[in-house]
Amino acid sequence: xxxxxxxxxxxxxxxxxxxxxxLIDATTTSQALEWMVFxxxxxxxxxxxxxxxxTIPKNCVLQVESYAFKPTxxxxxxxxxxxxxxxxxxxxxxxxxxxKRLVVIINTALMGNHQTELANALGERxxxxxVESPEKLNDINTWNALESFVxxxxxxTGDQYDFPRLLDSFLGFASKQS
Numbered sequence: 745x746x747x748x749x750x751x752x753x754x755x756x757x758x759x760x761x762x763x764x765x766x767l768i769d770a771t772t773t774s775q776a777l778e779w780m781v782f783x784x785x786x787x788x789x790x791x792x793x794x795x796x797x798x799t800i801p802k803n804c805v806l807q808v809e810s811y812a813f814k815p816t817x818x819x820x821x822x823x824x825x826x827x828x829x830x831x832x833x834x835x836x837x838x839x840x841x842x843x844k845r846l847v848v849i850i851n852t853a854l855m856g857n858h859q860t861e862l863a864n865a866l867g868e869r870x871x872x873x874x875v876e877s878p879e880k881l882n883d884i885n886t887w888n889a890l891e892s893f894v895x896x897x898x899x900x901t902g903d904q905y906d907f908p909r910l911l912d913s914f915l916g917f918a919s920k921q922s
Contacts, residue, residue, distance in 0.1 A: 751786070
């Protein structure tokens with residue numbers, strides 16, 4: 745007997761340990777919340793980091809959970825059907841390892857941002873979808889584009905250190921010789 749699909753669809757928004765209130769604000773506008781409901785999402789989980797707890801409109805029909813930090817985001821990542829995130833290497837690595845649909849929103853407030861380079865490199869390979877700034881989420885066409893995005897899973901080499909080595913190489917860190 746096959747199990748019927750879950751009627752729950754979840755979006756997880758995460759900023760990691762950073763302050764990225766523009767992302768939280770952009771994902772909690774009335775327009776964004778209405779789009780989520782229209783697309784069949786039932787749950788919204790927001791990890792807001794060092795920022796302020798988001799204010800959700802009273803008429804929002806989504807089940808919303810928000811928190812600043814947890815020891816691990818693994819459970820929320822696993823529950824999510826769609827993940828909207830900053831471009832932190834740790835978050836990106838974890839989400840891609842779990843083969844989840846990831847949208848990375850660039851934090852344009854960061855100067856000399858290596859996160860942008862990482863996001864764009866993985867976006868070009870179609871492992872994730874890149875939104876150039878949180879302000880782009882004010883456009884309903886951006887939401888529609890990210891919903892239709894089908895990522896190409898990152899190859900699993902079986903070597904848990906393969907992606908960190910690639911990241912170190914990309915960022916110009918010298919590899920340590922044993």
